[in-house]
Amino acid sequence: MDTTKHPPVDPQVRIGHVHLKVADLDRALRFYCGVLGFEITQRYGSQAAFVSAGGYHHHIGLNTWESQGGSPPPPGSTGLYHTAILYPTRRALAVALRRVLEAGVPLDGAADHGVSEALYLRDPDDNGVELYWDRPPEQWPRTPAGELAMFTRRLDLNGLLKEVEVATAAPNVKDGPKDL
Template identity: 45%
Template sequence: MNDIIHPQTTIGHVHLIVSNLERSLRFYTEIIGFRLLKQNPYEAVLTADGVTPLVVIEEKADAVPKPPRTTGLYHFAILVPDRKSLAQSLLHLLESGYPLQGASDHLFSEAVYLADPDGNGIEIYADRPMEKWEKTANGEYKAVTEPLDVNNLLAQAGTEAWSGLPMHTRIGHIHLHVAHIEEAYAFYVQGLGFEPTTRMGTHALFVSAGGYHHHIGLNTWAGVGAPKPPANAVGLRVFSIVLPNEAEREKAVERLQHIGASVRRSENSILTSDPFGNEIELIIQYI
């Protein structure tokens, strides 16, 4: 059995529970810059290129705020194609007056942080060229959180009017609160087959496919042993992992079953869940 997930594996989309669809739709289109792909009375599918679903927002009538010290979404990360695109997004956010939560330089990327109206965390970021990513003596990526040079970044924005997210935008990674790093390692590394890229003591683990800095971040910052949120809490309903073909998806299923993880199949879908209640859909990228 191949123990490593295919190097072309990526994150597909995130599906969020929100308390007010109309309010969230305005935020994700007017503030973040997604385009509406399709909508029904309770759900909207958002895209950057007019074809690929990246974010699904679903209204739950009985939705409650996510308790702060629970597992689930820390943030999902929108990867824009270049530094100029990040500068244009940041400039638009500043001009809109929407509150930001932070702006950081991580060496391998530059990032801006905020939350949607329900408190769902969002990162918008651009990668530096891979040849500039630094590694530590043990071969892991050097990850820091330094203040972003905002003025230097904004100088790249140009004079064009903001027109939303560029078409090559995608979901770059997802970062989750978990209860135990050891259990997270067992599921995401030994089960799904991602490779560890950075560890922060015993409280955070970052994993990826194909040498990326991270596709999934895992932390215990909500507390070791944190409980799952209520079933009707706003937050992450499911996110998808995109594998290149059916054979690679079945290898992932085999690894998950080998560690005793649940795998649920329907006609067009394979779902699993990590030990902390985070739902994951395994999908195939058809070319």
């Protein structure tokens, strides 16, 4: 695409929310609210709900309008890779990790990307979920030329848990680090 005809998007543009099709609304709410700690801002019976953090109208929409009792898409099909939930601090991410572990939700991976630290898991409908925090930009790895130099290394889960002084040891992760 010729960017000379169209300027880049305004740098203040943000992704406001994600809306997911789920098979069972109550099950999805137990995960997003019970495990991750989001709060319900509005519910439409057994068909839809909106959840948020910090009083925003909604960060995640959940609905069964076209998916009640449905199954996840088969491997090899297109669709959402994951929803990434940004935590404000490393400690907040550690609290999220503790909640996930206490709920018995398995991790698919955990990675240090240089710019961020991330946990990868799946919701009850097999949607990918990334929980992460960004390091301050001045700590991001850069090449000698000043370009961003992200990488993927295994994240020390026990070190992360020390942020909240949890005695529970982190479990083995199914796979190695996930790529960006």
